[in-house]
Amino acid sequence: MLGTMMDVPLLLSSILRHAEAYHGDGEVVSATVEGGLHRYTYAEMAQRSRKLANALARLGLKTGDRVGTLAWNGYRHLELYYGVSGSGFVCHTINPRLFREQIAYIIAHGGDSVLFFDLTFLPIVEELAEQLKGLKAVVAMTDEAHMPKSAALPGLLCYESLIAGEPDSFDWPSFDENTASGLCYTSGTTGDPKGVLYSNRSCVLHAMAIAMPDGLGLSANDAICPIVPMFHVNAWGLPFAAPMTGAKLVLPGAHLDGASLHALFEGEGVSITAGVPTVWLGLLDWMDTHAREFSILKRVVIGGSAVPPIMVSRFHSKGVEVRQAWGMTETSPVGLAAALKPKHQAFPAEQRLALECKQGRPLFGMEFRVAGAEGREMPHDGKSFGSMLVRGPWVAQAYFNTATSPAHEEHPGWFDTGDVVTMDAEGFIQIVDRTKDVVKSGGEWISSIDLENIAQAHPAIQEAAIVARPDTRWGERPVLVVVLKPGASFTRQDMRAHYEGKTSKWCVPDDVIVLDELPHTATGKLSKKTIREILQEQMAGRAPDPEIGS
């Protein structure tokens, strides 16, 4: 028996309608590509989004058509978020930092009908001009005064001219809340980028969940500045959650250096911001150099990679709370947030800091499993570890136009995040390794990250990696691969002595291999895959290198 409640779908257009009706004079401030700050209200934003929707309809787009964007965090990008998705089209945000080939692949695989771009990215678009010829339109997100002359893009349209003549009335259509609203590609270390096709439902639920006090905690009293780009998993959902709550939204544009961010935060009274550690390092360093403080900022949300404890302490010393959050493109993204509980207030500072540096505890709606060998659930003791599986209304169940996906298929009903984690009794999850990097020795798992951290502390070692070597008896055994500091030496005996007492005996690597350099991926991460290949070659063809300790 069904309830007798109204069948009102969760649509992104309802966020826009809410903001316009009840927070009409709420501000949206954007640092523009053309220079200077642009400032308007949610009412004006809604009005221009409707003009855009009329323009898109005139271009002949049909429900489900993809509209690509190559753009910074700014008001026109925001209008695209709502104008495109509210119309029943798909806003396909493209990461301009990817390799050209990947961008070309993504536009083709996504099947974009129209492409909008910020002037910054004109060179990319010009390079792709040949590929874009079949599109209904390519639009520069600027006004006529700033329109570039581009021989490569003869039919290039101007955003302001495109919407200028359109009526500002538009009835946002109502449709199934599972209708696709956004598309974002994730580029792993291997294989082609894979697309996650968000729905109106998933985005609305995710925005509600992050707005909750123990999510990111967002209200009409906040001024929210997402530093995380709108081309990266919907800027963690903040462009949806801010108008949903009536918060002021501050969009930083292209300049994410410490000086620019500090000026923007202070000038616009930003109370909450969100981004990756690298950005905060730049900001904190700049502030220290220039002896600046925050006068309004109260909370910084950090995600994307693990937060160094020292960064948390540096923010604390400036009176700012750190809320670590964890997520992936496949999880919309936020699944965990490290909001402390009352009992933690009584903890010693060091223990509290350790908790704040964990990835966090589950938002309501997100269910996590720590799956050990054979998929059995591991104890939530903060020590036992296993693969982190997740399910929930804002988790992808498949990739866009991709037939198979091991991450979705291995554990039916769950998405395998590819991380190895522990969970404590309070639900706090900590990533200890990537699944593909963990060493599976005799049915037990050894965290490569733990062993690398120990190695890294040795004075002779400049860079260290732990990789698994096949072993007939144990299945796999850890091997340490290092680059030494100039003039240093490091033997197998040194290794054993160094690990002694720092980890269980059976976790100590079997061997150490010294290389001149370690291979890295395009994004600067260690490529363990390549290291394993190097190792395999060494094992297969050659006697132990004389440099390897004995």
Added chain:
Amino acid sequence: MLGTMMDVPLLLSSILRHAEAYHGDGEVVSATVEGGLHRYTYAEMAQRSRKLANALARLGLKTGDRVGTLAWNGYRHLELYYGVSGSGFVCHTINPRLFREQIAYIIAHGGDSVLFFDLTFLPIVEELAEQLKGLKAVVAMTDEAHMPKSAALPGLLCYESLIAGEPDSFDWPSFDENTASGLCYTSGTTGDPKGVLYSNRSCVLHAMAIAMPDGLGLSANDAICPIVPMFHVNAWGLPFAAPMTGAKLVLPGAHLDGASLHALFEGEGVSITAGVPTVWLGLLDWMDTHAREFSILKRVVIGGSAVPPIMVSRFHSKGVEVRQAWGMTETSPVGLAAALKPKHQAFPAEQRLALECKQGRPLFGMEFRVAGAEGREMPHDGKSFGSMLVRGPWVAQAYFNTATSPAHEEHPGWFDTGDVVTMDAEGFIQIVDRTKDVVKSGGEWISSIDLENIAQAHPAIQEAAIVARPDTRWGERPVLVVVLKPGASFTRQDMRAHYEGKTSKWCVPDDVIVLDELPHTATGKLSKKTIREILQEQMAGRAPDPEIGS
């Protein structure tokens, strides 16, 4: 095109699973009917809910079957909320304060299969014994030691014995999130009570919305004490929102007097509470008499009827924030909450207080229309008024097993709340009258409440009511009906002089009628319907009463 996100339904059982997995040692403290405080954790609550689910299955209940409850706010009632709804049955909370005939009607109309009741309500259940003979079970919510001997209820079961032998494992079924989860009857001033059949989806979304900072603002750092009864619109959703956020839940049982509440709040560290003005009046008066303060309480949510400004000030003086909220049984209930915006902080205290005394601004998800004559939307200027219509995922679209409902039919897609309201540019809504009491004069609406408030301020008047009198020229005209203070007199001239300058000329009542007493409904409200009938009799049959001024 649909998104590729997981199809994970929003179920009440997922709240329970979330609380158990990530807030397992979160506390639930209940003041019991048997005496003393009962204390356990969400993990134990979840375990006992599963035992209950097994017991319900053993009783032979089928999906959609209704399980009645006559109970206070306590842990067994909480287990019923989850055990019943989580199983796909319907938790039918019955208001024990209604007339016996209404309770009998509600149990019959709801079609309850099982009835659970707190010992307090044994007399009601015994009186209804004949009617309950066909039920699968009648269960006293207590243990064997406290089981009553009841000749009228020979097969009476004991809650603790019912669940004692059951296994504590139970896989909560997954089903359509629109599946009915709860049933609550609203008793208007006229006609039979009408049932609202909530769904898992509506309850989960409502809980997420009230947890948001500008809803009621709930987090794991709170201890939440709903004074509003669990038999009244799910205690405003707090039994769902508290475990969803991991907050401690404090359930006050039967004793809602000032002394009991103050002791409970202080003893259990309650940070947020919620209830109707009457309860707070009792608490504040008791505290003043006994010179007590709050040491932890930070926010009180007030709803059910308009909050007197003096009550807000009294809470402020004790360091407690007042969050007025508006809702109805038909709206789950919360639709509005009066959370101020940043700009309001700069307002003079009096103006801020006036805002806090409005019913509030819409939660995200709830859409409001102020519909004037012919249903057209009125300006959001804080002055123009019209009927308050609402729609959203937690609004009823019909009543349970009721063929027609004018409130749902007059404006298709909307529910007519029966209130006449203004809305300002910030979305703050204020109730100015009930639709049926407003006087429609010459196409304009006159608020009966405004005119009554003016009359009430006259020293001769003890009680005042404004009712509409049919008028051939204007449609309707207001007439003042009063009870005078002993020995006082009040003529038509007095009336005109008194209203002069206090309202527009055309709003001044045409006439005043003095009665010995005014008729009231069973719940103590003025019965304007009866007053109108009295007026009609007077108009029809008799010459003007000599007491009526001339």
